[in-house]
Amino acid sequence: MKKIHITTHANLALIKYWGKRDEALLLPCTSSFGISLTALKTTTTLYSHAADEDLIQLDGNNNASLHIPIRKFFDGVRTRFGINTKFSILSKNHFPTASGLASSASGFAALALGVNSVCELGLSMQEISVLARTGSGSAARSIHGGVVLWHKGQALDGHDSFAQPMFNASWWPELRVIIAVTTTQEKKISSRAGATASKETSSLYPGWLERSKERLPKIIEAVRVRNFHTMGQLAEADWTDMRDVMLDTKPSLNYWTEVSWAVINKIIALREQSGLATYITTDAGPHVKVLCLAPDAPRIQEELRTIPGVLSILESCVADEPTIEEEYGNFIP
Numbered sequence: 631m632k633k634i635h636i637t638t639h640a641n642l643a644l645i646k647y648w649g650k651r652d653e654a655l656l657l658p659c660t661s662s663f664g665i666s667l668t669a670l671k672t673t674t675t676l677y678s679h680a681a682d683e684d685l686i687q688l689d690g691n692n693n694a695s696l697h698i699p700i701r702k703f704f705d706g707v708r709t710r711f712g713i714n715t716k717f718s719i720l721s722k723n724h725f726p727t728a729s730g731l732a733s734s735a736s737g738f739a740a741l742a743l744g745v746n747s748v749c750e751l752g753l754s755m756q757e758i759s760v761l762a763r764t765g766s767g768s769a770a771r772s773i774h775g776g777v778v779l780w781h782k783g784q785a786l787d788g789h790d791s792f793a794q795p796m797f798n799a800s801w802w803p804e805l806r807v808i809i810a811v812t813t814t815q816e817k818k819i820s821s822r823a824g825a826t827a828s829k830e831t832s833s834l835y836p837g838w839l840e841r842s843k844e845r846l847p848k849i850i851e852a853v854r855v856r857n858f859h860t861m862g863q864l865a866e867a868d869w870t871d872m873r874d875v876m877l878d879t880k881p882s883l884n885y886w887t888e889v890s891w892a893v894i895n896k897i898i899a900l901r902e903q904s905g906l907a908t909y910i911t912t913d914a915g916p917h918v919k920v921l922c923l924a925p926d927a928p929r930i931q932e933e934l935r936t937i938p939g940v941l942s943i944l945e946s947c948v949a950d951e952p953t954i955e956e957e958y959g960n961f962i963p
């Protein structure tokens with residue numbers, strides 16, 4: 631019997647995914663672009679067995695509602711590939727488990743990579759990305775390390791909506807993302823429900839789609855030539871657009887707290903008053919992700935530590951490809 635140990639990293643979008651053209655297949659309205667982060671590591675162990683149901687353990691948390699999307703993912707895998715066995719899944723996030731830190735992305739990426747290996751499905755990376763996407767949209771990006779482009783695709787069945795690696799982890803060794811963790815609370819509105827509501831109710835949504843499409847080739851070029859200012863400006867502009875869409879959603883989606891705004895204002899002030907090269911992005915949660923280059927990271931960390939309510943600060947480089955290790959033995963769930 632084979633047991634698989636997988637290490638994946640969450641992927642931070644610089645050009646965001648927010649809203650779907652197909653809700654069931656999780657097909658996005660936009661192509662998105664992001665970087666895999668060393669600080670947001672998930673390790674997952676997976677094997678198949680003959681027990682009656684999937685056995686799931688997440689960070690030692692056995693709250694059954696968190697298991698529903700995972701069971702659904704494996705039901706989909708069983709139907710699609712004609713697999714009869716159940717699975718044992720143990721997944722651990724090596725960062726403060728907190729809302730909006732994309733743990734579902736790294737988690738489902740690991741499950742897609744893992745099930746391909748355990749069941750010897752022989753899928754290509756493109757097909758694994760498509761499979762990961764069926765668990766959580768942004769997981770399509772997390773099956774790779776480095777800097778990744780997730781193609782929106784055109785096909786109705788979603789086979790062309792997958793992530794493509796663009797630059798490897800060593801492409802830009804000075805690039806840093808500093809994460810200000812601002813809460814340990816679960817977010818009130820899931821990104822899935824929030825994005826659907828934004829697409830349906832925000833009048834700003836179509837404009838953001840257009841601008842996001844224009845920004846994409848520019849940010850790819852900025853990373854290619856390692857132009858930090860252009861990359862940061864484009865990433866921050868895409869975030870402000872997504873943020874405005876969220877706030878304009880009816881009812882309004884306010885994922886941020888006073889602490890988030892204190893961090894955002896501090897970073898903007900540092901840029902405007904001290905000329906520090908630093909930019910902001912956030913996702914569907916209150917944590918703030920600060921882009922900078924390695925020489926400025928200590929100063930930014932120091933400034934963030936002075937803000938009351940910042941619970942912890944995580945510094946990230948661009949992460950390598952996921953790793954997959956095999957272990958053979960007789961495993962009893």
Ligand code: PMV
Pocket residue numbers: 641642643645646647648662732734735766767768769821822912913914
């Ligand atoms: O994959 P989901 O449904 O959790 O959506 C993630 C959406 C954002 O994090 C807000 C943006 C992104 O592209 O990662």
